[in-house]
Amino acid sequence: MRRDGGGLPVTRDLTIAEVRLTPILVADPPLLNTQGVHQPYTPRLIVEIVTADGVTGLGETYGDTKYLELARPLAERLTGRSVMDVNGLFGIDLAVDASRVEGGTDAGGLRGVQTADKLRLSVLSAFEVACLDAQGRALGLPVHALLGGKVRDAVEYSAYLFYKWAGHPAGVPAEPDDWGAALDPAGVVEQARLFQRRHGFGSFKLKGGVFPPEQEIAAVRALADAFPGHPLRLDPNGAWSVATSLKVAKELGDVLEYLEDPTLGTPAMAEVAAGTDVPLATNMCVTTFGEIKEAFTKDAVQVVLSDHHYWGGLRNTQRLAAICAAFGVGVSMHSNTHLGISLAAMTQVAATVPGLHHACDSHYPWQSEDVLTERIAFRAGRVAVSDAPGLGVELDRDQLARLHRRWADDDGALRDRDDAAAMRVADPAWHTPVMPRW
Numbered sequence: 374m375r376r377d378g379g380g381l382p383v384t385r386d387l388t389i390a391e392v393r394l395t396p397i398l399v400a401d402p403p404l405l406n407t408q409g410v411h412q413p414y415t416p417r418l419i420v421e422i423v424t425a426d427g428v429t430g431l432g433e434t435y436g437d438t439k440y441l442e443l444a445r446p447l448a449e450r451l452t453g454r455s456v457m458d459v460n461g462l463f464g465i466d467l468a469v470d471a472s473r474v475e476g477g478t479d480a481g482g483l484r485g486v487q488t489a490d491k492l493r494l495s496v497l498s499a500f501e502v503a504c505l506d507a508q509g510r511a512l513g514l515p516v517h518a519l520l521g522g523k524v525r526d527a528v529e530y531s532a533y534l535f536y537k538w539a540g541h542p543a544g545v546p547a548e549p550d551d552w553g554a555a556l557d558p559a560g561v562v563e564q565a566r567l568f569q570r571r572h573g574f575g576s577f578k579l580k581g582g583v584f585p586p587e588q589e590i591a592a593v594r595a596l597a598d599a600f601p602g603h604p605l606r607l608d609p610n611g612a613w614s615v616a617t618s619l620k621v622a623k624e625l626g627d628v629l630e631y632l633e634d635p636t637l638g639t640p641a642m643a644e645v646a647a648g649t650d651v652p653l654a655t656n657m658c659v660t661t662f663g664e665i666k667e668a669f670t671k672d673a674v675q676v677v678l679s680d681h682h683y684w685g686g687l688r689n690t691q692r693l694a695a696i697c698a699a700f701g702v703g704v705s706m707h708s709n710t711h712l713g714i715s716l717a718a719m720t721q722v723a724a725t726v727p728g729l730h731h732a733c734d735s736h737y738p739w740q741s742e743d744v745l746t747e748r749i750a751f752r753a754g755r756v757a758v759s760d761a762p763g764l765g766v767e768l769d770r771d772q773l774a775r776l777h778r779r780w781a782d783d784d785g786a787l788r789d790r791d792d793a794a795a796m797r798v799a800d801p802a803w804h805t806p807v808m809p810r811w
């Protein structure tokens with residue numbers, strides 16, 4: 374903190390002087406889910422908020438077109454506002470065209486209802502994180518201190534296992550990956566061993582809904598044999614009927630920490646919850662504050678996966694966690710594909726949530742690329758909570774420019790996530806399956 378001649382601290386000028394938005398395309402392996410497969414590159418948006426003092430705060434969110442179309446006019450309205458005025462940020466009317474969103478099919482991301490307000494929050498979250506990062510850098514405080522202080526020094530993450538091909542289809546421009554194929558129980562266990570060797574993970578989540586339930590039951594059994602006593606979770610993104618969900622819960626009840634979104638919709642989840650003691654988790658039927666009352670009064674879910682991107686930032690994540698605690702519902706953390714800015718933000722807010730008793734999801738190990746000068750490390754499956762000012766990360770501008778050029782050079786085919794379109798490259802007859810599939 375600079376001081377004047379009399380030794381008194383000089384207040385910083387935290388007025389927003391500039392906002393920079395950089396859409397990028399990030400390499401992604403051929404990860405399979407119930408909608409299809411990940412495209413070779415996924416869109417993300419990097420937000421920079423620069424104060425009159427020259428302090429730059431960083432944020433990150435989805436980079437698909439519908440998010441960009443909201444972020445751009447928002448960015449133009451921020452100059453002259455203070456990075457301290459985060460409440461004011463959420464009061465800005467973004468005039469979301471609901472017809473562009475509601476009722477839209479979820480072409481990728483598998484994160485529940487599509488609403489105008491959720492789209493708005495998914496954009497604002499990146500600006501909130503950037504404001505908090507700027508505040509912390511200007512005041513010399515970590516973001517967790519701005520959120521009330523940390524209750525843990527490290528945040529545990531879960532190995533996010535996927536069925537995957539060895540590589541993207543022949544002829545498709547893509548970055549190679551060194552994970553190999555995982556299309557059966559042995560492949561899933563080998564992938565889990567790699568996650569453990571590389572990052573020390575002790576908790577394992579399998580993305581299911583890809584193969585018939587019997588095969589996924591066998592894969593989780595193989596994981597339980599390979600990692601006895603370790604927390605395991607399975608997530609088919611609503612691919613099963615109530616009856617199938619109950620069958621899987623019965624078969625795996627002795628080894629599952631929780632069963633995530635076995636079926637679609639709160640009523641069906643409530644039916645499954647009434648028929649099993651296996652805790653049900655969700656990032657599909659409770660993804661907005663408006664969905665909490667029905668789900669909690671029906672005991673449809675026992676764990677809600679937060680996600681600061683679509684819940685509307687770090688402070689809303691804390692609010693969600695407090696509501697979950699009030700109802701005796703657990704809280705964990707969801708992940709879509711993301712980079713280090715978001716991992717830093719996830720870790721800062723997770724550090725402040727007392728009732729966080731489940732390892733958080735993160736796709737970060739799948740991302741061979743990042744826009745930071747230094748990758749964030751998992752050690753013993755945990756990320757140390759940074760006490761550096763702000764988020765504690767620095768932008769690698771050369772990397773940012775390279776990934777932006779990839780986005781600029783794209784003909785539009787990859788600027789919006791579409792797992793079904795990616796699958797049709799390998800299987801032209803593929804269409805997003807009607808749920809429930811089994």
Ligand SMILES: O=C([O-])C(=O)C[C@H](O)[C@@H](O)C(=O)[O-]
Nearest residue numbers: 406482483610656708709710
């Ligand atoms: O937990 C989840 O449902 C997800 O992370 C949804 C994601 O879209 C995941 O299925 C993926 O990235 O393929």
Ligand SMILES: [Mg+2]
Nearest residue numbers: 608633634656
């Ligand atoms: Mg999920």
